[in-house]
Amino acid sequence: MAALTRDDIVGILRPAEDTVVVQILATGATKEEFAEAYAWMQSDEALINAGRSLPSGRVGQIVTILQAVEDDAPGVAPPE
DSSP, rough: OOOOHHHHHHHHHSOOOHHHHHHHHHHBHHHHHHHHHHHHHHHHHHHHTTTTOOOOOHHHHHHHHHHHHHSSSSOOOOOO
């Protein structure tokens, strides 16, 4: 399994705050685990429908970090 790097994270989460990158790296996750966590954030319903177990371990930790980021900075509101 390949080690996760800052460049890996920034390449996917562009832009990514340094604190988020540090939190993700601190999980000790691999590139594969990061990719799985990112997939959960993009399409959790599809993964559940495919019979995948809910994320746990390092994948679950990253999902929690990414969810906190998403909750703090929701998408741009549509124009009125």
